[in-house]
Amino acid sequence: xxxxxxxxxxxxxxxxxxxxxxxxxxxxxxxxxxxxxxxxxxxxxxxxxxxxxxxxxxxxxxxxxxxxxxxxxxxxxxxxxxxxxxxxxxxxxxxxxxxxxxxxxxxxxxxxxxxxxxxxxxxxxxxxxxxxxxxxxxxxxxxxxxxxxxxxxxxxxxxxxxxxxxxxxxxxxxxxxxxxxxxxxxxxxxxxxxxxxxxxxxxxxxxxxxxxxxxxxxxxxxxxxxxxxxxxxxxxxxxxxxxxxxxxxxxxxxxxxxxxxxxxxxxxxxxxxxxxxxxxxxxxxxxxxxxxxxxxxxxxxx
Numbered sequence: 001x002x003x004x005x006x007x008x009x010x011x012x013x014x015x016x017x018x019x020x021x022x023x024x025x026x027x028x029x030x031x032x033x034x035x036x037x038x039x040x041x042x043x044x045x046x047x048x049x050x051x052x053x054x055x056x057x058x059x060x061x062x063x064x065x066x067x068x069x070x071x072x073x074x075x076x077x078x079x080x081x082x083x084x085x086x087x088x089x090x091x092x093x094x095x096x097x098x099x100x101x102x103x104x105x106x107x108x109x110x111x112x113x114x115x116x117x118x119x120x121x122x123x124x125x126x127x128x129x130x131x132x133x134x135x136x137x138x139x140x141x142x143x144x145x146x147x148x149x150x151x152x153x154x155x156x157x158x159x160x161x162x163x164x165x166x167x168x169x170x171x172x173x174x175x176x177x178x179x180x181x182x183x184x185x186x187x188x189x190x191x192x193x194x195x196x197x198x199x200x201x202x203x204x205x206x207x208x209x210x211x212x213x214x215x216x217x218x219x220x221x222x223x224x225x226x227x228x229x230x231x232x233x234x235x236x237x238x239x240x241x242x243x244x245x246x247x248x249x250x251x252x253x254x255x256x257x258x259x260x261x262x263x264x265x266x267x268x269x270x271x272x273x274x275x276x277x278x279x280x281x282x283x284x285x286x287x288x289x290x291x292x293x294x295x296x297x298x299x300x301x302x
Contacts, residue, residue, distance in 0.1 A: 003039055006032070007080065010042070015079030015087040017094065018072040030276070030292055033072045037277055041080060045091040048075035048098060050269070051140050051231075052262040054224050055294065061220060062265040066142070068273065069293035074144050101159070102143040106235070108199065109134050109162045112187050113236035120179045129169045130180065131237035133245070135228040136163030136202075150200050155192055161200040162191075165232060167241050168207045181205045211245060215252040226254045 009024050010016070021036075022029055036042045053065035066075060077094055079087035113132040117123035137143045137160040145159035166184065168177055188201040211229070214222040230249055234242045249255060272291035 010080050015090045018076045043079050045077045047091050047094040048142050062261040064265045064269045067293045099141050102138050102141045105138050105143050116183045127237045131241040132235040133165040133232035134235040135232040139231050157200040158198045161202045164203040166205040170207050170209050
């Protein structure tokens with residue numbers, strides 16, 4: 001890949017996102033990312049943030065999200081030095097667009113929660129004993145609409161899923177929990193197949209007893225559960241139950257544990273970027289793919 005030709009694309013197009021750059025350059029993502037990082041003539045503005053994600057495929061489980069590839073394609077605006085004003089303007093527009101997607105997905109998730117309570121028994125009484133918590137990309141104002149296949153069906157969905165944790169008081173009857181689960185599952189199917197939505201709900205229903213068990217933070221599944229609850233925000237329902245969850249996290253020092261994992265992930269990201277920018281002699285780019293993007297992203301469409 002020759003730098004002058006790449007710079008000509010930016011001169012003609014003005015500041016663009018990484019995914020737009022890949023399309024115009026008709027280039028593979030990794031070589032273009034390398035060129036942009038190495039060139040003194042290309043300016044980059046990140047329009048998102050990095051946050052901790054736990055991944056069983058990573059040693060120590062801790063990695064940063066978005067991946068290097070996703071960050072470049074979706075959350076990076078590129079331009080030339082003489083395009084600084086336009087670069088700032090377009091980056092601001094991208095930030096507003098990403099924030100807008102996050103708010104739209106949050107509102108949809110809240111509508112789903114409200115409709116679930118309206119369909120399950122005495123909704124008002126249930127809402128005093130159950131809370132819906134939203135987690136994931138949305139809580140970091142980082143939701144996107146990059147098409148991707150839903151894991152179980154292969155159906156294409158529109159970007160970030162709706163991560164929802166439903167927490168019930170310990171003594172909520174089993175039939176009420178089952179009714180909640182069945183109703184949410186039906187909503188999940190509807191949103192997945194309806195052409196107007198094509199959204200994925202990733203949810204779990206559990207009681208406070210199960211959450212107290214997960215505070216042990218001693219298995220990968222428990223660590224993920226704690227991480228999701230730590231980042232989670234009250235979507236709808238009982239504020240008392242929600243505050244109990246947050247109090248349990250604080251009592252068991254979960255936020256501090258997650259901060260240590262995040263520091264580990266930051267160090268790993270720095271190492272990965274150094275390796276990608278200065279690959280060892282005789283090692284092909286394909287051998288660095290695990291540093292550049294996650295396994296799930298290999299099936300994403302850009």
